[in-house]
Amino acid sequence: MKILVTGGAGYIGSHLVDRLLGRGDEVFAIDNLSTGKIANIQPHLESDQFHLLNDTILNESLIDHLVARVDLVFHLAALVGVKHVVADPLGAIKTNVTGTEGVLGAAFKYWKKVVLASSSEIYGKSAKIPFHEEDDRVLGPTNVGRWSYSTSKAIDEHFAFAYSAKGLPIAVVRYFNSYGPRLDERGYGSVVANFVRQALKGEPITVHGDGLQSRCFTYIDDTVDGTLLAGEVKAGEGLVFNIGSNAETTILDLGVAIKRLTGSRSEIIRVPYREYYGEGFEDTRRRVPSIDRAKKILGFTPKVKLEEGLMRTIAWCRDHYGN
Numbered sequence: 001m002k003i004l005v006t007g008g009a010g011y012i013g014s015h016l017v018d019r020l021l022g023r024g025d026e027v028f029a030i031d032n033l034s035t036g037k038i039a040n041i042q043p044h045l046e047s048d049q050f051h052l053l054n055d056t057i058l059n060e061s062l063i064d065h066l067v068a069r070v071d072l073v074f075h076l077a078a079l080v081g082v083k084h085v086v087a088d089p090l091g092a093i094k095t096n097v098t099g100t101e102g103v104l105g106a107a108f109k110y111w112k113k114v115v116l117a118s119s120s121e122i123y124g125k126s127a128k129i130p131f132h133e134e135d136d137r138v139l140g141p142t143n144v145g146r147w148s149y150s151t152s153k154a155i156d157e158h159f160a161f162a163y164s165a166k167g168l169p170i171a172v173v174r175y176f177n178s179y180g181p182r183l184d185e186r187g188y189g190s191v192v193a194n195f196v197r198q199a200l201k202g203e204p205i206t207v208h209g210d211g212l213q214s215r216c217f218t219y220i221d222d223t224v225d226g227t228l229l230a231g232e233v234k235a236g237e238g239l240v241f242n243i244g245s246n247a248e249t250t251i252l253d254l255g256v257a258i259k260r261l262t263g264s265r266s267e268i269i270r271v272p273y274r275e276y277y278g279e280g281f282e283d284t285r286r287r288v289p290s291i292d293r294a295k296k297i298l299g300f301t302p303k304v305k306l307e308e309g310l311m312r313t314i315a316w317c318r319d320h321y322g323n
């Protein structure tokens with residue numbers, strides 16, 4: 001197949017590109033390299049089957065041209081993560097809303113299937129655990145910048161459902177805290193990347209708040225499995241899927257595990273949220289997906305246990321963070 005991956009030089013995008021090329025697809029990747037990196041896709045640059053367009057998804061004529069050429073679109077390009085969105089709220093809305101509108105509009109014009117990358121942030125601070133795809137969203141006020149990421153992804157999903165109602169094949173994947181090789185240590189605040197960097201450098205491992213907030217960390221191979229299945233399974237069209245592990249880990253326990261697995265002497269310290277995000281930051285206490293629907297319809301099962309995934313990630317970080 002010919003496949004377009006927007007955000008193809010990013011963390012998840014580049015792993016998806018690896019898998020698509022590995023199974024024999026021809027891949028077009030568009031990425032403005034804002035958070036994506038050439039290093040992520042370096043091994044493919046010489047391949048006849050891989051085409052990198054260093055440009056923005058806001059370039060409508062290029063998106064039109066690319067979508068016309070391919071059989072399937074994975075739309076991952078976005079200004080990602082709460083910290084980036086808080087720092088550049090306008091840029092985030094433009095990329096995440098206007099950009100997605102353009103990609104979906106082109107897909108509708110040429111009638112191409114789209115897999116849209118959404119986020120567990122959609123659920124906001126809902127306390128109803130686990131999160132089911134049809135659950136209510138619970139968000140804070142609009143003057144709290146962090147909620148604009150959730151809202152921008154929700155608008156993307158509304159666009160997707162609107163086109164889906166017109167018959168366009170679309171599946172939405174809501175990722176839950178993906179981690180693995182190529183996580184950017186200076187990136188948008190992936191807690192795994194931060195802790196591993198701190199542990200390898202012997203710096204304090206900084207846990208925000210009391211550390212008892214929890215997440216379900218999902219190894220990148222499982223994230224990509226779910227994404228590919230959403231692209232393949234016809235019964236998944238018109239639906240949204242939680243793609244993640246359902247094994248819950250507190251941030252404090254994550255810090256302890258990373259300290260142990262790296263053999264680090266770093267101390268684990270607690271830092272108030274306001275020192276990192278400023279006043280008024282609201283966190284989500286627990287974030288646990290129900291993956292029943294993804295299991296039943298897509299045949300998705302996360303396979304990599306946290307300890308194994310962390311060991312693989314740490315091995316990569318040792319080679320790449322210069323420690």
Ligand SMILES: NC(=O)c1ccc[n+]([C@@H]2O[C@H](COP(=O)([O-])OP(=O)(O)OC[C@H]3O[C@@H](n4cnc5c(N)ncnc54)[C@H](O)[C@@H]3O)[C@@H](O)[C@H]2O)c1
Pocket residue numbers: 006007008009010011012013030031032033034035036037055056057058075076077078079080081095099117118119120121174175176177178179
């Ligand atoms: N990593 C996670 O745990 C996670 C969780 C929830 C959702 N997501 C979603 O998954 C997708 C991929 O995220 P990621 O974690 O790989 O982050 P990432 O920052 O590595 O990937 C995003 C990519 O999009 C590119 N990009 C940004 N703006 C662009 C633009 N205007 N035009 C072209 N390219 C642009 C960036 O350069 C980057 O390569 C995003 O849509 C994100 O919202 C990720």
